[in-house]
Amino acid sequence: DTEVTQTPKHLVMGMTNKKSLKCEQHMGHRAMYWYKQKAKKPPELMFVYSYEKLSINESVPSRFSPECPNSSLLNLHLHALQPEDSALYLCASSQDFRLAGDNEQFFGPGTRLTVL
Amino acid sequence: AQSVTQLGSHVSVSEGALVLLRCNYSSSVPPYLFWYVQYPNQGLQLLLKYTTGATLVKGINGFEAEFKKSETSFHLTKPSAHMSDAAEYFCAVTSLSGGSYIPTFGRGTSLIVHP
Numbered sequence: 126d127t128e129v130t131q132t133p134k135h136l137v138m139g140m141t142n143k144k145s146l147k148c149e150q151h152m153g154h155r156a157m158y159w160y161k162q163k164a165k166k167p168p169e170l171m172f173v174y175s176y177e178k179l180s181i182n183e184s185v186p187s188r189f190s191p192e193c194p195n196s197s198l199l200n201l202h203l204h205a206l207q208p209e210d211s212a213l214y215l216c217a218s219s220q221d222f223r224l225a226g227d228n229e230q231f232f233g234p235g236t237r238l239t240v241l
Numbered sequence: 242a243q244s245v246t247q248l249g250s251h252v253s254v255s256e257g258a259l260v261l262l263r264c265n266y267s268s269s270v271p272p273y274l275f276w277y278v279q280y281p282n283q284g285l286q287l288l289l290k291y292t293t294g295a296t297l298v299k300g301i302n303g304f305e306a307e308f309k310k311s312e313t314s315f316h317l318t319k320p321s322a323h324m325s326d327a328a329e330y331f332c333a334v335t336s337l338s339g340g341s342y343i344p345t346f347g348r349g350t351s352l353i354v355h356p
Binding site: 129165166167168170173180181215217222223225226227228229230231232233234235237 | 250272273275277282283284285286287290292329331335336337340341342343344346347348349351
């Protein structure tokens with residue numbers, strides 16, 4: 126199974142709402158990533174987990190809170206978002222990124238988030 | 242430090258014509274190079290990658306790319322474009338930085354295929 130799944134596919138939320146994005150993979154990958162992607166732009170790295178521990182936080186605002194409950198699951202908790210946070214949120218996984226650089230990333234289909 | 246430059250935000254070709262998408266990289270250490278494709282409303286999918294060895298790399302859907310160290314390039318080609326190739330294409334580079342290999346993506350090139 127080389128699939129990364131993400132739920133929900135679409136999410137509309139107000140600025141005072143709390144919501145969560147979910148990501149799951151069963152490839153045995155120990156690195157998992159959250160990216161934000163605006164239209165016609167490349168993915169922007171937000172967070173990287175390695176062996177369920179937060180390894181990289183690209184200075185993301187605290188209204189985004191990642192969580193890695195186990196090696197297969199990755200969540201992104203959202204609270205008090207702004208309209209400019211509307212984007213496609215992509216989850217990806219790979220083999221350990223500290224061992225080698227030839228590991229490809231496997232991406233999920235993304236969650237299209239709209240903040241009103 | 243590493244970076245990727247993709248020349249041309251849009252490339253337009255006719256169906257059956259040659260596809261050439263350009264990618265130049267900058268890396269202080271030997272790089273690993275990737276091409277990903279993103280179809281509308283989908284995530285990114287690996288087309289091909291260069292690690293070591295043969296500099297001409299073949300990927301899925303008839304695409305191939307050639308690593309040219311002297312030109313610091315990794316251009317993507319396909320002999321004959323198909324309508325289904327219309328998508329966004331991202332070149333990415335990884336090299337060891339700060340003890341980890343995190344990819345850097347180019348800005349992307351939108352491939353438009355005309356009938």
